[in-house]
Structures are given as C-alpha cells and as structure tokens.
Amino acid sequence: MLKPAHLAITVILGLASLGLGLWLFDQTAVEEPARGYPKLGGEFTLDSSTGPVSLKDFRGKIVALYFGYTHCPDICPTSLIAMSQAFKQLPPDEAGQVQGLFISVDPERDTLDRLAEYAGYFHPAILGITGDLEQIQEITKRYGVFFQKVNMENSNMNYAVDHSSTIFILDRNGIIQDFVRHSDSPDAIHAALKENLSR
Amino acid sequence: MITLRNLSVLFVLTLAVSLPALGGGAADEVMVEDPWAREVPPVMSTSAGFLTLNNTGSTEHKLVAARTEAAGMVELHTHINDNGVMRMRQVENIPVAPGSSARLEPGGLHLMLMMLKAPLVAGEHITITLEFEDGSTRDVQAEVRKHHMPKSSHH
Numbered sequence: 540m541l542k543p544a545h546l547a548i549t550v551i552l553g554l555a556s557l558g559l560g561l562w563l564f565d566q567t568a569v570e571e572p573a574r575g576y577p578k579l580g581g582e583f584t585l586d587s588s589t590g591p592v593s594l595k596d597f598r599g600k601i602v603a604l605y606f607g608y609t610h611c612p613d614i615c616p617t618s619l620i621a622m623s624q625a626f627k628q629l630p631p632d633e634a635g636q637v638q639g640l641f642i643s644v645d646p647e648r649d650t651l652d653r654l655a656e657y658a659g660y661f662h663p664a665i666l667g668i669t670g671d672l673e674q675i676q677e678i679t680k681r682y683g684v685f686f687q688k689v690n691m692e693n694s695n696m697n698y699a700v701d702h703s704s705t706i707f708i709l710d711r712n713g714i715i716q717d718f719v720r721h722s723d724s725p726d727a728i729h730a731a732l733k734e735n736l737s738r
Numbered sequence: 739m740i741t742l743r744n745l746s747v748l749f750v751l752t753l754a755v756s757l758p759a760l761g762g763g764a765a766d767e768v769m770v771e772d773p774w775a776r777e778v779p780p781v782m783s784t785s786a787g788f789l790t791l792n793n794t795g796s797t798e799h800k801l802v803a804a805r806t807e808a809a810g811m812v813e814l815h816t817h818i819n820d821n822g823v824m825r826m827r828q829v830e831n832i833p834v835a836p837g838s839s840a841r842l843e844p845g846g847l848h849l850m851l852m853m854l855k856a857p858l859v860a861g862e863h864i865t866i867t868l869e870f871e872d873g874s875t876r877d878v879q880a881e882v883r884k885h886h887m888p889k890s891s892h893h
Binding site: 609610611612613614616617620624653656657660661685689691693694695696699701702703704705720721723 | 776778779780781782784785786811813815817819820822823824825826827828844845848850851852853884885
C-alpha cells in the first residue's frame with residue numbers, strides 16, 4: 540500500500556517533471572523562431588545577366604547581401620572589398636558555402652551586364668542583380684534600406700544615390716541574422732559569416 | 739611589423755613624391771602625405787583619390803580644385819554618414835587649419851575622379867595636381883591601390 544508520505548513525494552516529483560518538461564518545451568518553442576529577424580527582409584526574385592535570381596536559390600548557404608550602385612566611387616567598393624576579403628579568409632570548405640549578392644538601387648544606369656562585371660570584379664561569389672524601380676523599392680522597404688536619388692548641382696556627376704551602407708548576413712534559411720555597419724574592415728563580416736557557418 | 743625607421747623612410751618617400759610647388763604660396767606650406775587612388779572595375783568610369791594634407795603654415799589654407807591626366811574631371815566630394823545612410827556631396831573646398839591636417843579617406847572626403855580615360859590598375863601611379871586658394875599648385879604621384887592599407891594595420 541502507498542503511504543501518504545510516498546504519495547506526496549510521487550506527486551511532487553510528478554509535478555516537478557511536468558514543470559521541467561513544460562519549461563523545456565517553452566524554451567525551445569520560444570527560442571527557435573526568435574533567432575535572427577524573420578519579420579524583416581524575406582524572399583525576392585531579381586534579374587542577373589544570366590537570368591532570374593531568387594534568394595531561395597541559395598538555401599543552405601550563408602548570404603551576404605548589400606544594396607548599392609555601380610557609379611558609387613567609394614562607399615560601395617569599400618564595402619564589396621571588405622566582403623570579398625571576408626570571403627577570402629574562409630577555409631576552402633566554408634568558402635563554398637557563402638554567397639554574396641549586390642542589389643543595385645540604380646536600375647536606371649546599372650544594366651545587367653555592367654552589374655555582372657562590377658560585382659564579379661570584387662569576388663566571383665558576388666552576384667550583381669537588380670529589377671525595376673518598384674521591385675527595388677518594395678524589397679528595400681522590407682530590408683529597412685533607405686535610398687534616394689540626389690541631383691548633384693554644379694557637379695558633372697548628374698546624380699548620386701544616398702543609400703544605407705549595411706551588409707546583411709542571412710542564415711541558411713534566408714533569415715537575416717546580422718547587420719554589419721559600413722566599415723573598410725572585413726572583420727565584422729568575417730565574424731558574422733563564421734558564426735552562421737557554425738550553425 | 740612597421741618600425742619607426744620604416745615609418746620615417748615612408749614619410750621621406752611620401753614627401754619626395756610631393757613634387758616642389760609650382761606657384762609657391764599655399765602649396766609651399768601644405769605637405770601631402772600618402773596620396774593614392776582606388777583601383778576600380780574596368781566597367782567604372784569614376785574612382786576616388788585620397789591623401790592627407792598637412793598645413794605647416796601659420797594661416798588656414800584651402801584645397802579648391804584638383805586635376806589629373808587620368809580623368810576628364812576631378813571634383814571635391816565628401817560623405818556624410820547619416821545614421822548608416824551614406825550621403826555623398828560635392829564640397830567647394832577643403833580647409834586645413836594652420837598646424838593641422840585634413841584627411842581624405844574612404845567613407846569621407848575624397849577627390850572624385852570622373853570620366854577616367856583608362857582603367858586605373860593597382861601599382862600604377864597617376865599625377866594629381868592640387869590647386870589651393872591662392873592659385874598655387876602642387877603635383878603629387880598617387881599610387882593606384884586595390885584598397886586602403888591603413889598604416890596601423892600593417893603586420
């Protein structure tokens with residue numbers, strides 16, 4: 540026969556394990572979808588010189604994504620060189636698991652061929668893509684990227700494009716995990732790539 | 739590792755490539771350090787030039803213009819980092835206070851080299867003529883580089 544003391548212990552242990560189970564369940568339920576920024580960014584399909592390119596084409600790879608334009612003389616080359624250096628610092632087995640994407644916010648001047656040549660110059664794993672202005676506006680809005688054409692008075696430049704200079708690091712499922720602020724150093728990009736490659 | 743000796747050699751070399759001023763005046767008092775231009779993909783017709791201006795005089799000087807055979811036009815530009823948004827703007831001149839320096843470097847002030855006549859290739863040098871507020875000029879030999887090599891990060 541079960542003594543009251545035994546019963547009490549059994550009930551307590553039972554409740555404790557139920558509590559632990561619920562707590563563990565809660566932890567996984569809360570933490571899994573919360574990693575990264577699943578509500579920002581998201582899917583897109585744009586054009587490249589070799590045909591349409593979708594973000595989902597790179598499932599299983601870590602994607603470094605940057606928005607810019609090819610007439611940008613300093614900021615974009617600085618960012619893309621940093622990205623390229625970060626790629627080159629990876630060991631061969633990891634280098635094949637990263638993809639760079641350069642989305643032009645200046646489709647008016649950036650033809651697909653021009654973009655391909657531009658992006659490929661920095662690193663063969665960086666792809667230059669763009670679309671029509673409405674598509675670019677819709678995508679940049681989702682990624683929280685600002686861009687604005689600015690007429691350069693008294694300048695021969697015609698116009699420049701003000702734009703956010705951030706490199707987005709997306710995990711193997713295309714979810715934003717890191718925002719790397721403008722820098723001429725590859726260190727932060729490299730660290731973010733490594734972090735995501737290890738998952 | 740960079741030693742003090744290397745640094746001083748570098749400094750002397752840098753001064754050596756800053757050819758003597760043609761017009762005297764401001765150009766005599768503004769020393770130019772580490773001039774370089776960025777190699778860009780051949781598809782690009784614009785690039786940027788960078789350098790540091792050191793004003794050794796006792797009055798303010800201003801860089802008002804620049805030109806080079808390598809580009810059809812050179813403009814003075816800056817970048818304003820507005821909370822992560824990079825806004826490039828043309829500036830009329832770049833002032834250098836006496837005893838002080840002005841750094842033209844990636845992400846900030848730069849010489850915008852427009853209408854490049856040929857692709858800039860790393861290792862080559864281009865001559866850039868700097869013009870100051872009194873019309874005096876100084877020629878510098880800017881090395882074409884793939885990217886910035888800050889002295890502090892040399893290993």
